[in-house]
Amino acid sequence: MSGEIKKIDTIRNMAVFQDFRWASSVRDEGNNVAEFKKINILYGRNYSGKTTLSRILRAMETGELSDKFENPSFVVTFVDGTQTTQSTPTAHDKKIRVFNEDFVRDNLRFITNPDDSIEPFAILGDDNNKIEKEIEALESELGSKEEGKETGLYAQRVKASREHAVSKDALNKAQGSLDNQLKTKSTDKKIGIRYKPERFGNQNYDIRDIKSDIGKVQNANYQPPTDEKLAQYEKLITEKTLQPISPFHVPSLNTSTLANKAEALVTKKISESNKIDELVKDAVLNRWVNEGRAHHKNKRDNCAFCDNPITEDRWTKLEKHFDEESEKLEKDIDAVIARIDAEKDTVSSALSIDKSSFYSRFHNKLDELDKTLRNAISKYEKSLDAMTAQLKARKNDILNQKSFKRPDDASDDLVTAWNSYDAIRKESDSFSNSLSTEQTKAKQALRLKEISDYLVTIRYQELLSSIEDLESKHNKSEQEKNRIEEYIRQKEGLVASKKRELNDEEKGAKKVNDYLNNFFGHQFLSLEAKKEKIPGEDSRRIRFEVIRDGKKAYHLSEGECSLIAFCYFMAKLEDVETKGNQTIIWIDDPISSLDANHIFFVYSLINAEIVKPKKYVQLFISTHNLDFLKYLKRISNDYKGKGEKREKIREFFLVERSGDSSRICLMPGYLKNYVTEFNYLFHQIYKCAIAESIDDGNYHEFYNFGNNARKFLEIYLYYRYPNGIDGDDKLLKFFGEDSIPAIFTDRVNNEYSHLCGGFERGASPIEVPEMKIAAQQIISKIKEDTAQYSALLQSIGVKNDLLDTVFGTAQEGQ
The missing domain is CATH 1.20.120 (Four Helix Bundle (Hemerythrin (Met), subunit A))
Incomplete structure (x- = not known):
């Protein structure tokens, strides 16, 4: 589901996690990066960093991270791809509940101060059947909001959201197509306006400019220029x-x-005096005579026309005429x-x-x-x-x-x-x-x-009309989506309001008592919800107190504090803020100071109240206790998906510390698959017995051999010889008449387990031959019981026993 946590990508500067990187640390046998599953079991020894991991989830629940960390950082990725960091730890819509020492300190202050009370919480009361029926009707109308299985209003919301997404996609595609055409005209090197500034101006022209110009062109007052005007513009720009x-x-x-x-x-x-009358009357003749006068005067004596002499008298008359x-x-x-x-x-x-x-x-x-x-x-x-x-x-x-x-x-x-x-x-x-x-x-x-x-x-107008139609459809789908979402919010608010009417803090205390009594048989301890008047006000407040034999309890043992704290957490999962919500639950080492019976009961409570009814979206449980881990291996390991996509919903992780730094990795097969610690110890001894040499991959098997062998023999010999004889006698009896293996084995176990014989042993290098010989002697002796030995090999996944070959070679060397 998208609400699950996929991985913790990185952790830096948080206690023993200095520079943890999920991608390089959490990988399977095929070197693929592994991920959290629906149920996640984390094992780690004390001080390995389990509580630090829970504090990351606690910060995602409360929004607060300890100020004791210097420059802390983390990145948590969900399956849906969203991420949460130390800067915005609550920037998610997931419901998270974490049980760790911070939860205990914040809610059960009486553990550190006996005079303090326990933080009260309310779960739904059962006094008003009418309101419960109203709530039931509202929740029925709302339906289920489980992803992929929505019903009722939630199904309508999914449908409306899908239609809104489709309409938005269609609108975006149409608008994008138009924008691409406008962008082409704006900036394309061949036809773009930007690349013709000498003709169109604005060498920085882009899609914003063309949209502005389209507004001018689309204006009713715009008139395209005539051809004559265009010719003038063409000349003008040059x-x-x-x-x-x-x-x-x-x-x-x-x-x-x-x-x-x-x-x-x-x-x-x-x-008119002295004028020749004939010439006065004839202007043409007068002009002719005047012109002839100019040709004859002082040039000819006879007329050039008639050759008659021109007399002085005639010249006198002409001179007077032409005066x-x-x-x-x-x-x-x-x-x-x-x-x-x-x-x-x-x-x-x-x-x-x-x-x-x-x-x-x-x-x-x-x-x-x-x-x-x-x-x-x-x-x-x-x-x-x-x-x-x-x-x-x-x-x-x-x-x-x-x-x-x-x-x-x-x-x-x-x-x-x-x-x-x-x-x-x-x-x-x-x-x-x-x-x-x-x-x-x-x-x-x-x-x-x-x-x-x-x-x-x-065809801009056609495209615009199409976009307007799509936009209208998109707006309608958005309105419908918003309407349904608002209607759902109203209904959810009404449900919350009516649930508040049924809040019952006393029932919260009763739930804790039910867990104490039914699962742990603690009838002497109980929680009581007490009402106290608030000074200066008419109202009263509720506070929880731990009661023993009718009185407020003091001096609780560590085990009792652990039981009450965990029962309180489990009951709080039923409060009005959590019940009915798909919740991510992280439980950090809930069995502190508890005996074997109580450890089993804690497992039973988790399995019965969380796992089987599936009241979680994702579950994380961390522990340092191998007995508790043994029980956790029984938790349901159903499958999800079908066919090739079918996978288990459970995964095991190891929180491992090396020096001052820790890391998360997949739990090794020997630890994940063993039923008890006895099987694990046998496997460690067996690997020492068949090892050919020590290297970086198996040095810890030799380093821890003394403890492993001592613990294994204590368990094995106790059940083999349950008559109370001393340890040395048991070893002699186990190895038979040959006392040398018994003495040798006892020496290796004690010196490397307890540093018996001088502390200088702890400063000396590990002597691999001694340990290998001791391991081979122990395995060889167990092998005499063929049926038991075969079962032990089967429990650690060994099909072909290598001990004969290795042991035979070792004997020849001796």
Whole structure:
């Protein structure tokens, strides 16, 4: 189950655990890292670190770790992958209950101070059947919350959580898919906006930016730029800062002055005296004659046309006809016409528009202005041409006065065009200061258009609608999940509230007494729940007291204290905070100062009240006592899982100390499999007997040989010769007529067990040959009882006896 502890990964700076690492220490025969199981038995000698392990679990229960440790640290991993450390020991949702000396000190203070009471606790009372039925109904509605077997509301919660997870996964996938497409457009090296800063700006563009721009594009006020605008933006982003354009000075226009002069000349009257009447009446003839006069005067005497002589009288008449006044008028007309022509040249060449000097954004304006300017020039020139035509007409008929038609004044349009140009010039020059800002705006416009087109390509609206549908489903599933969870919380709170109505501290004391009486036969000791008035208040408080013969008990033996403490712990597992919860239970050496009978009863209590009814999610029991370990081996070893996944729910561990440091490892087979210590001792002697040499793997067998052999022979000879004779006599009787093996064996046992014969023996190296010979002699003698010897070999897992070969070789060597 996910609520079980998988392993204690590391322990540092905690008593004898200085730098323990589970992964390197707890490995099976195949060198695989082992794990805790549902039931875990830990054996270790005193001071090996068992209580330190229990303190780690105690910290996970209470949130407090002894301040006597300097810089302690531990990491505990659960099957579900969550971890707990010394920094946050209660950062888990598991119910943990630990029995160790800290528990005893915190709850049973009377052990250290006889005047103190025992911390009271309440278990469910049985006085209100109605409330119990209500609790039963609520719990039935809630159902079972065992993982994989949920019913009732808990099953609904599992279903709602599963549907919520599915909807969340679908939403995340859809959103992730869209985000990936947006990320591609943002940062992809081929199509990403980030890698085209010269066109779109922002070389740090990412998915956050594109989401912001999408918001702008999706705004109802957004209008994509026209193709013309896009072309302008394309030009604008490539432009460099231009030099200022020279100001245009508007030339002075003389149209009014020229019109006045032309009018005066066209309408001027010529004197009629001394005029040749025929020429006055015929302007063409008059012009012909005047031109011929210029060809003949002072050049020919005869007429070039008719070859007749030209008389002085004729020359006199012609000179009077073509007098100075006429000639002056002609000259004045020619002068004005020349001025008109000059005016036309001035106007036509006054302004030449060079678009390359302007930013591209003004080119359209300049194109329009150019058309307007040409029209204005043309109109102005037509006005001047009209004056020229009238002046030429008068010149051709110089003698006759003409009327003058004043042309329209076209100068205003021309001046307006010139002024517009200058305004555009100023605007273009001013634009240099804002070019960077305008280019930024142009790049943004191009970027938004790019994004707008991309949204169409990926069908953004369809994806968005799909995501909105999935989000709506997710929200509904989340609301349903939250609703069920809140409803369950309410129901659980109601159950807890009603259970509090049934709390009964007296029943807690009674439960302890039941254990004392029924399991241990202690009818003289009991707990009583006593009510005391709280000073200054109307309410009363409950306190537990140990009673012997109707009076408060003092001077309890260590065994009695141990019994009461453990019965108290067992009863407390039934309190309102623990009962009904799947609990991790750690029991640390509960048999201190107890005799053999009580040790068995402690085992019986654990088996009957915890193991068989399965009132635990995980169980840990540690001990230093081999008798207690013998009983613990009887604890159920059911299987969980099926087929290849079928595995035992029980595991044995050894807490082993070497010098100042301890470690946890899997319990060796000889210790896990032996029924009694007698079998273990036989195995140690047997291994000494067949050992070929001492090494790091078996040195402890020789180091402990003296104690092991002495204890084994005491047990073996007691049952073989139960008539009370002395030890030496038993050895002589055991080895028969040959007294040498008996004396030799006794010497080895005593000198290496008790250092008999001088303490210098303890400082000397172990003499392996002596021990091996003694071991072989003991085993050889036991072997005479074939049936017993065969059973002993079978109990230690030996199928092929190696003693004959080894012993035979040893005899030959002697």
